[in-house]
Amino acid sequence: MAPSAAPAVEPVRYQAAPSAADLAIEFEALLGQHSVLAADLMRSRIRGDDDFVQAANAALGKNTTAMTNLVGQLFGKAAADKFSPMWSEHIVTLFSYAGALAAQDAAAQADARKELVEYEQELGDFFAAASHGRLSQKAARGAIVEHVGHLTAQADAYAAKDYAGADQMYRMGYQHTYDLGLTLANALLPPADRATLQQPLWRLRSQLGKLLAEHAALVEDLTRAAVTRSPDFAASGQMINGNTKDLTAAIDTLFGAAAAKQFQSLWADHVEQLVAYASAEAAGDTAKQNEARTAMADVEKRMGAFLSGATGKRISTPDVTAALQKHDMMLMRHADAYANKDYATAHDVAYDTYQEMFDLARTMADAFGASVAAKLPQGGAQTGYGGLAAIVEKH
DSSP states (O other): OOOOSSOOOOOOOOOOOOOHHHHHHHHHHHHHHHHHHHHHHHHHHHHTOHHHHHHHHHHHHHHHHHHHHHHHHHHOHHHHHHHHHHHHHHHHHHHHHHHHHHHTOHHHHHHHHHHHHHHHHHHHHHHHHHTTTSSOHHHHHHHHHHHHHHHHHHHHHHHTTOHHHHHHHHHHHHHHHHHHHHHHHHHHSOHHHHHHHTSHHHHHHHHHHHHHHHHHHHHHHHHHHHHHTOTTHHHHHHHHHHHHHHHHHHHHHHHOHHHHHHHHHHHHHHHHHHHHHHHHHHHTOHHHHHHHHHHHHHHHHHHHHHHHHHTTTSSOHHHHHHHHHHHHHHHHHHHHHHHTTOHHHHHHHHHHHHHHHHHHHHHHHHHHOHHHHTTOOSOOGGGOOGGGTTTOOOO
């Protein structure tokens, strides 16, 4: 059944603020996750998949609670109390927009767009005010407008069965909203704290987190398509290939072309076996599931050895292999739950898997070492080096 009010938000518990850099990465992560969850909610509404809608709505409520906690840490309870209902109503209106698309109701769609404009202005004004002049009203509103534009555009394309176009907007929406977290942190945090965010190691943690978390979200999207044999499977495959290309470009930047080629082969095998597992789950083929598990375990060991070697053994092969095993187990649990139509569990696992990627990113970035990160020049957006384009430039 469709939600008629804001997503359920758990009671807010305020905790001591972490470091400025940790806070900024958490802000990025939660905003990026919001974009993924909101897009999934809208797509399920368009499909008329009410059970999935409810699970997606619950996940969005959990994400909103976490964001409200973060706003509370930054600005206090009064600001959090103001933010939470605005953000929740923004989600409800996106849901209404998707419902209007599903019903092909142009009038309802126009009403939802009008409401979205109002919430865009309110949210933009909220962030501008919180920055105490460091972020202009125009810039804040523009950032929120772009975020909503990506979500409505992907929904428009999905409803029109333009799955490639929908997935292009899906990725753009995630990347923009993730980066919006750092933009807001740079505007909202005091100058002394903002300097920490520019340190090479922290930039590397941020950007690796962005790519790895996107990988988790896109693999889950692809395995859902594999389980249901849905018509967007091919487009989902192209979407995950784009993320793999960006991760490979990051490895190229850090360790060179030979290492990047080896990584790409291993990472592609990793994705392939996860899809094979999901497909076997859908077919009820236990033997092929076991084959995929066995192949996956081999990839985990080989990837563990590769990353250990690439980092000069700053991280041990058993440690990185164990981290990859945990990642794969979570993704298989997601596929199992989705195939069994246990959408609540599927979303819980997906939520935790997304968050887990930032622990892995930190482990990997720290293993790459401050000495490696310090060699990375600033800039380089014109080079096209995947998800690290904003912080590194290939010479």
